[in-house]
Amino acid sequence: MLIKIKWILFVTVFFMMGISEQADPLPSWNNTNTKRNIINYVENAVNEKSPYYIPEEDRIATFDNDGTLVPEKPLIQILFSIEKVKEMAESDKSLLEKQPFKAIVTGDNEYLKTANEDEVISLTLKTLTNISERQLREEVKDFVFKTTYPHLNKTIDKIVYKPQIELIKYLQKNKFKVYICSGGTVDFMRGMSKELYGIDSENVIGSSNKYSYNEATGEMILEPELNSYNDGREKAANIALIIGKAPVISVGNVGAGGDIYMLRYSQNGNKNYKTLQVLINHDDDKREFKYGEKNNISLNWADKYKWNVVSMKNDWKEIF
Amino acid sequence: MLIKIKWILFVTVFFMMGISEQADPLPSWNNTNTKRNIINYVENAVNEKSPYYIPEEDRIATFDNDGTLVPEKPLIQILFSIEKVKEMAESDKSLLEKQPFKAIVTGDNEYLKTANEDEVISLTLKTLTNISERQLREEVKDFVFKTTYPHLNKTIDKIVYKPQIELIKYLQKNKFKVYICSGGTVDFMRGMSKELYGIDSENVIGSSNKYSYNEATGEMILEPELNSYNDGREKAANIALIIGKAPVISVGNVGAGGDIYMLRYSQNGNKNYKTLQVLINHDDDKREFKYGEKNNISLNWADKYKWNVVSMKNDWKEIF
Numbered sequence: 039m040l041i042k043i044k045w046i047l048f049v050t051v052f053f054m055m056g057i058s059e060q061a062d063p064l065p066s067w068n069n070t071n072t073k074r075n076i077i078n079y080v081e082n083a084v085n086e087k088s089p090y091y092i093p094e095e096d097r098i099a100t101f102d103n104d105g106t107l108v109p110e111k112p113l114i115q116i117l118f119s120i121e122k123v124k125e126m127a128e129s130d131k132s133l134l135e136k137q138p139f140k141a142i143v144t145g146d147n148e149y150l151k152t153a154n155e156d157e158v159i160s161l162t163l164k165t166l167t168n169i170s171e172r173q174l175r176e177e178v179k180d181f182v183f184k185t186t187y188p189h190l191n192k193t194i195d196k197i198v199y200k201p202q203i204e205l206i207k208y209l210q211k212n213k214f215k216v217y218i219c220s221g222g223t224v225d226f227m228r229g230m231s232k233e234l235y236g237i238d239s240e241n242v243i244g245s246s247n248k249y250s251y252n253e254a255t256g257e258m259i260l261e262p263e264l265n266s267y268n269d270g271r272e273k274a275a276n277i278a279l280i281i282g283k284a285p286v287i288s289v290g291n292v293g294a295g296g297d298i299y300m301l302r303y304s305q306n307g308n309k310n311y312k313t314l315q316v317l318i319n320h321d322d323d324k325r326e327f328k329y330g331e332k333n334n335i336s337l338n339w340a341d342k343y344k345w346n347v348v349s350m351k352n353d354w355k356e357i358f
Numbered sequence: 359m360l361i362k363i364k365w366i367l368f369v370t371v372f373f374m375m376g377i378s379e380q381a382d383p384l385p386s387w388n389n390t391n392t393k394r395n396i397i398n399y400v401e402n403a404v405n406e407k408s409p410y411y412i413p414e415e416d417r418i419a420t421f422d423n424d425g426t427l428v429p430e431k432p433l434i435q436i437l438f439s440i441e442k443v444k445e446m447a448e449s450d451k452s453l454l455e456k457q458p459f460k461a462i463v464t465g466d467n468e469y470l471k472t473a474n475e476d477e478v479i480s481l482t483l484k485t486l487t488n489i490s491e492r493q494l495r496e497e498v499k500d501f502v503f504k505t506t507y508p509h510l511n512k513t514i515d516k517i518v519y520k521p522q523i524e525l526i527k528y529l530q531k532n533k534f535k536v537y538i539c540s541g542g543t544v545d546f547m548r549g550m551s552k553e554l555y556g557i558d559s560e561n562v563i564g565s566s567n568k569y570s571y572n573e574a575t576g577e578m579i580l581e582p583e584l585n586s587y588n589d590g591r592e593k594a595a596n597i598a599l600i601i602g603k604a605p606v607i608s609v610g611n612v613g614a615g616g617d618i619y620m621l622r623y624s625q626n627g628n629k630n631y632k633t634l635q636v637l638i639n640h641d642d643d644k645r646e647f648k649y650g651e652k653n654n655i656s657l658n659w660a661d662k663y664k665w666n667v668v669s670m671k672n673d674w675k676e677i678f
Contacts (some may be wrong), residue, residue, distance in 0.1 A: 066658070095558055171598060228602050238415055239602025240535070251536040251619055256626030258598040265599070275569040278491060278578040279585070280600055282548050282559025299571055306576030 063208040066201040066356040071352065072208075072346050076205070079314045084212050090326065091311045092286055094213045099287035100243075100277060100300060103220035103227060106291045106318055107202050107235060109187065111327045114194055114230075115162070115222045118181055122165040144341070156267075161245065165261055170257040171225040171249065178229025185321050189327075192358065198234050201354045205289075206235055214287065219243045219277060221296055222271040243276055244268050269296040274303035284308045291318035292336040293329065301345060313346035322351040325358075364407075383528040386521040386676040392666050393673065401480050403606070410632045412535045413477050413608055419607035420563075420597060420620060422500045423540035424548060426611045426638055427555060429507065431647045434514055435482070438501055441589040442485040470585045476587075480550075481512070483567065483582055484542050490577035491545040491569065498549025511646075512678065518554050521674045525609075526555060534607065539563045539597060541589040541616055546581065563596050564588050589616040594623035604628045610637035613649065620666060635665035642671040 064286050082090035083097065104110035125144045126133055155341045164203040166174060181196040190197055206216050218237055220227050222242030226238040231237040246265040249258045272274030277285065277300065291296025301315040320329050331337070340347050350357065387393040402410035403417060424430035443462045448454055451457040486494060502514040510517055522620065526536050538557055540547050544564030551557040566585040569578045588596050597605065604627030610617025619637040637660045640649050651657070660667050670677065 098560075100587060134569065157447050163575070171602075193447045224599065240418075240600070242602060246599055248600050251594040251598070251623055251627075252596075253591075253619060253622050253626070256604070256628075258595060260625070271571045271573075274571040274573075275578060278565055278571075279544065280560070281490075282544070282562060284576070302573050303571055303576065306573070307578070308576075 063211075064201065064204045066204055066307075066354060067353050068353055070353050072348055075346050076314065079206065079216075079287075079312070080212050082312070083214075095139050095285060096286065096311065097212070098217070098281060098283050098285040099209050099214045099215040100219040100281075100285040100289070100304065101202070101206070101216055102290040102297045102300070103222055105293045105320065106297070107173075107218075108194070108198055108287055109190065109326060110156070110291075110292075111292060112138075112188065112327070113222070114182070114187070114228050116157070117185060117194075118178065118189075119161045119165050119264060120228065121181065121185075123161075126165065147280070161243040162245075166223070166225075167247065167260050167262040170259055171228075171275070172257065174225045174260065175229040179233060180224055182234065183232045189358075195234055196232075197358055199354075199358050200358055202289075203235065205236070207343070209287065213242065217241045217243060217277075217281065217285070218269065219273055219300060221245055221267070221273075223247065224268075225351045243280055271299045274299040274307070277303065278307070284312045285313075285314070286311050288334075291322060292331055293337045294330055295333070298336055300337050302339065302343065305343060315340075315343070317345050317350060318348045318350065321349050322354075322357070324351075326350060379675075383531075384480075384521065384524045386524055386674060388673055388675050392668055395427070396634065396636070396667050399607075399632070400503055400528065400532050400534075402632070403534075411427065416603060416606065416631065417529075417532070418537070418601060418603050418605040419529050419534045419609070420537045420539040420605040420624065421522070421526070421608075422610040422617045423538055424611075424615045426519075426609055426617070426628065427538075428514070429510065429646060430611075430613060431649070433542070434507070434510065435503070435546050436477075437505060437514075438498065438546065439481045439485050439506075440574050441501065441505075443481075446485065482546075482565075482582060483657050486545075487567065487580050487582040488545070490579055491548075492577065494545045494580065495549040498546055499553060500553065501551045504569060510678075515554060517678055519674075520676050520678055521607075523555065526557070526654055528557070535561060535598065537561045537563060537597075537601065537605070538590065539593055539620060540592075541565055541587070546587075547620040563600055591619045593617070594619040594627070597623065598627070605633075606631050607634045607636070609636040610656075611639070612640060612651055614662070615651055616653045618656055618659050622659065622663065625663060633647075635660075635663070637665050638668045638670065641669050642674075642677070646670060 064073055065141040083092040085091055093340055097124050104113050123139050128141050134143055145163060177235060185194050187194050187197050209216050216237060218227055218231055223243055224242055224246045227242045227244045228239045231242050245268040247260040248263040248265045250261050254260055266272060266276060285304040288301045288304035305313050305315055317336060320327055364516060389564055390428050402408040403412040405411055421427060426469050440462050443459050447463050448456050454463055467479040507517050509513050519581055530537050536557060538547055538551055542564055544562055544566045547562045547564045548559045551562050565588040566583045567580040568583040572579055586596060606628060608624035610621055610622045625633050625635055637656060
C-alpha cells in the first residue's frame with residue numbers, strides 16, 4: 039500500500055513537472071498579457087490546424103542587441119573600443135594629443151554616458167582596422183568574460199537579460215531561425231553571439247567595415263571604410279538583403295528609435311502571416327536603468343501599430 | 359518452398375536497393391576519382407570517429423551559380439534583362455535610340471554571346487530599379503518556367519545540371535548548409551533558388567542593388583545604385599561578411615576566373631578542418647558547351663592548390 043502511494047506520488051509529481059515545464063517556457067517573465075501574447079503567438083505559429091500557422095522555412099525572428107539583449111548604458115562596444123584606443127596609445131603616444139582619443143584615455147565619463155551608436159561606428163572605423171575579423175572575434179570573446187560592466191558590477195557575460203535568453207531558446211525550440219540584427223559591428227557581435235546567446239555567426243547581421251581578402255594568409259582584413267551602418271531604415275533593408283524574408287517576429291527597444299523600421303518591416307513586409315512585434319521599455323531604475331527617447335517615437339509607433347511593449351519593471355520577474 | 363524463395367529474393371532485392379542507394383548518392387556522376395573524392399570527403403566529415411570530422415555548425419558549402427549549376431552561354435540574367443528592356447522600350451520609344459538598349463531590342467546576337475557578368479550588373483542597374491524585390495522575384499519565377507534557353511531548346515527550369523542537384527541534396531542530407539554565391543543579383547537568384555535548387559532565400563548571396571524600405575507599403579525597393587558586385591575577391595569577402603565562416607566546401611567553374619578567390623578562401627580561410635574545392639570544367643561541346651579562359655587562371659590555381667577539376671565530359675554521366 040505504501041509502495042502504491044509512493045508510486046502515485048512519484049507519477050503525479052513527474053506529471054506535474056512535465057506540465058509546468060510545458061506551461062512555462064518563459065519562467066523569468068511575469069504572468070502578464072505580454073507573456074501570454076508571445077506564447078499564444080508561438081503556439082499558433084507551430085500548430086498546423088491554426089489559421090495562424092507558419093511553415094518552418096518562414097519562421098524568422100530578428101532581435102536587436104544593445105538595450106534588447108544586454109544593457110546599453112554604456113554600449114559594450116564602446117567599452118571595447120576604449121580598451122583598443124588605450125592599447126593603440128601605448129604604442130603611439132601622439133594619439134594622446136588627439137580627440138577623441140585623448141578624452142578616452144583620460145577616462146572622460148561624459149563621453150561614456152552620452153556616446154551613441156553613430157559614435158561607436160566612427161570610433162570603430164578608427165580603431166578596428168587592419169585587423170582580421172578572426173582575430174577581432176577572439177579578442178571580443180576574451181573581453182566579454184573578463185570585463186566588468188560599469189554600474190552593475192558584473193562581468194559582461196553576466197548582464198545578458200535572462201528573460202530574452204529564454205525567449206530565444208523557446209523560439210529556436212519551435213524551429214524559428216533567430217537572428218541578431220545590431221547597430222554594433224558584425225564581427226564584434228560574432229565574438230559574443232554564440233557564447234552569450236547561442237546564435238551562430240551566419241545568423242548575425244550588424245554594421246560592417248569593408249572586408250578585404252588576403253589570399254596569401256587566408257585572412258579577412260577590416261578596411262577603414264564603412265560598408266553598412268545597420269540602423270533605422272538600413273536595418274530593415276539589410277534584413278531583406280541578407281535573409282530575403284521579412285521576419286515574422288521582431289524585437290527591439292526604446293532608446294534611440296533605431297529599431298522602429300525593423301519592427302514595422304516585420305509587420306507590413308509580411309503579406310501572408312500574422313506577425314509579432316516586441317519593444318523593450320527601460321523603466322526599471324532599481325534593477326537596470328530608466329530612460330526614454332527625446333521624441334518618444336518608438337513608444338508612439340508601438341501605440342499606433344499595436345506592438346507589445348515590455349515593461350522591464352512589470353513584465354520581467356528577473357532581469358539578469 | 360516457392361514462397362520461401364520468393365521471400366529470400368524479395369529480401370535480397372530490398373537489401374540491395376538499400377545498399378545501392380547508400381552506395382550511390384550521386385547516380386548522374388561517373389565512377390571516377392572526382393566522385394570518389396567527394397563521397398570520401400563527406401563520409402569523413404560526418405563521421406565523429408574520423409580525424410576529418412566536422413561539427414554540424416561548421417558544415418558550410420558555397421556554390422557559384424552561372425556555369426556551376428546552370429549553363430552560362432548566355433547568362434540567364436542577361437536573357438531576363440533583355441526581356442525587361444523590351445518591355446521598357448514598349449512604353450518609352452526613345453530608348454530604342456540609345457545603346458545598349460538599341461542593340462538589345464534589335465536582337466544583336468554578338469552582344470548576347472559576349473556579355474559577361476560586368477555587363478549584367480550594368481544592365482541590371484539600368485533595368486531593374488524602382489521595382490520591389492518581391493515583385494522582381496515573382497517575375498523571375500515566372501520567367502524561368504516559360505522561357506526557352508537558346509541552343510539547348512529547353513525551358514530554363516530544365517537546364518539545371520542534374521549531377522549538381524544530386525550533390526546539393528547529398529550535402530543537405532548530411533547537414534551541410536548549402537549556399538548559392540553568385541555574380542548574378544541576389545533578388546534574381548532568389549526568384550529561382552528554391553524551385554530549381556531547393557535552396558532558401560537566406561542561403562543566397564549575390565550581387566545587389568541598394569535597397570530602400572518604403573514604410574508606407576512595406577516594400578523593399580531596388581535603387582539604381584550598386585551595393586556589391588559579388589565576384590572575385592568580393593565573393594570571398596561577402597561570404598565572410600554574411601556567413602562569418604569560411605566554407606569547408608566550395609564549388610565554382612572555369613570561365614571568367616570569378617570563383618578562384620572563393621575556392622581559395624574556403625581552403626586557407628579554414629584553419630581547423632580539411633576542405634574540398636571543386637571546379638567545373640566546360641569541356642563537353644556535344645552535350646553542353648566547350649570553353650576555357652584567356653589566361654587559364656582557374657585551371658592553373660586548381661593545379662597549384664590541388665582542387666578537384668570536374669570534366670563535364672568524363673565525370674558526368676548525365677548533364678540535364
